[in-house]
Amino acid sequence: DAGVIQSPRHEVTEMGQEVTLRCKPISGHNSLFWYRQTMMRGLELLIYFNNNVPIDDSGMPEDRFSAKMPNASFSTLKIQPSEPRDSAVYFCASSFSGGGDRELFFGEGSRLTVL
């Protein structure tokens, strides 16, 4: 079974450039989460979707960040314009909210470096 697929795995860009991170959740999962991980702040929840609808975006740092989920199998996280402080590993995770333990399944992450 394919897990959560993220792309790109690594991105190096210059300050001011637009960055788009992509995520394909596990088929059948109806909740999708974007997390950011840094040494200083650990794993922080940025935004999550339930049935393709954004439920809580209170973790999005500022207006430079936006996320979309146009269908059940694809999501994007966009940063425009990017800044050096955005450098981090961005994880996408998915789960099925219909019952059971409902653990999150994480992708391998996208490591972003903004110069």
Add this chain to the structure above:
Amino acid sequence: EDQVTQSPEALRLQEGESSSLNCSYTVSGLRGLFWYRQDPGKGPEFLFTLYSAGEEKEKERLKATLTKKESFLHITAPKPEDSATYLCAVRRRIQGAQKLVFGQGTRLTINP
């Protein structure tokens, strides 16, 4: 505000030396405490979910326990392959969906 505090930040053990990792939490309406393992360059991997005080779960050399204020991850006779960062997270339900809040993690190193 939900808070999750893990200790110690880092722990070095010799192979076979048992120990415990701590996760203290404050959350309104706990709907599960999760343990994850994260290897360098990888995403977190699910280990356990605990729901109520007194509950215990085991997997190989790992055992997780839960009280009303904290959880412990006990590691018995660890091996070098147990080296990883162990993350604790608490979940509460918001508007029909789950929300996980993670601790900073404990970086565990097992020396052969």
